[in-house]
Amino acid sequence: MKSHDLLCPACGSRSRTRRLYSFLLNDHALQGNLLHFSPSRSLYRTFKKLNSINYFSTDFENEFVADYKIDIRKIDFEYSCFDTIICYHILEHIEEDIIAMKELFRVLKPNGTCYLQTPFKGGTIYEDTTKITKSQRLQAFGQDDHVRIYSVQGLKKRLEQVGFKVSVKTFRPEQEDAYLGYRSPETVLIASKS
Template sequence: MRSFIEKNNKDLICPFCGSLARTRRLWSILKTKNSIKGNLLHFSPSRSVYRILKKATTINYYSSDFEDEFLADYNFDITQINQENETFDTIICYHILEHIVNDKAAISELFRVLKPNGVIYIQTPFKDGDIYEDYSITSPKEREKHFGQNDHVRIYSAEGLKERLEIAGFKVDITLFNDVKKDLYNGFKSPEIVLIATK
């Protein structure tokens, strides 16, 4: 294993760029699948990926954060994205949808602004079984108790989110990464699920 710093939750931080395990995996996927191209929309970007993509001269990089908590150049509301139809070649939507009450509107918008043959990378916390959501739970304390974080509104299952994406028109692949030895060396989480959706 390389010299990563282990957090209390067992996540591994890079001491050089500050990236989390899921961020390093995302970057590896983007490079492997040649998805750093054209118009790229990135919601609530991590600093490490933002810095790299912001400097890239071969893409049009749209970094967005609705609540001004991340480095970003736009403030798109994911349920009403202020862009034309079929604008983006690649969309990164990592740990966003579990915060959105009207996730079906958000998914519809993601489909609308993605180009034909475009790809979107989606990750949230996942659980087994069905999606767990209860819109009567509104207080931060109760949301943390039920959903694991005080600003989360549901916990998805991978299959449940896949179904919601497919209803909107996406083709979805649930990708499971589970090469423990290789993942440990690279500072990735293992096992880890990423949904890769295409239009």
């Protein structure tokens, strides 16, 4: 069941989008070549205006505003091309997630950073390849186009298996959450290539 989000009345951004933007600014990640999967309209508009990045926005399903149509399982770019990759709420839709992770690793530059987020649950990753209809997937995974639910540690382990060094950042509730429209707790995985 989906919970209500805190949408910005000015730009329509979700709480996770606002926190991501703040996190990227604080992390000095808005430089060089940036690959962004299925960007929100608010981030797309913001990033397109930045002179500090070469922005590559992509959406495979034509559901988001984007300049490219790239299959995350076969990213049509050279090795070590991107300084920053944003992969928010993508991998839970991808049946061949290990292939996608290998591609993310391949196109990320050494010392580059990939920011990842999915819905998370406690325990282990839950996936069941027998769930193929929309109603089965809705019941099993909470959304009819999801194919699994990751745990934080499960996703971290899979990313490490393809070569990433991964840290986990969990944002805890703080006083300014209400003012900034954040929803906490929220977890982001930061995967780097060294």
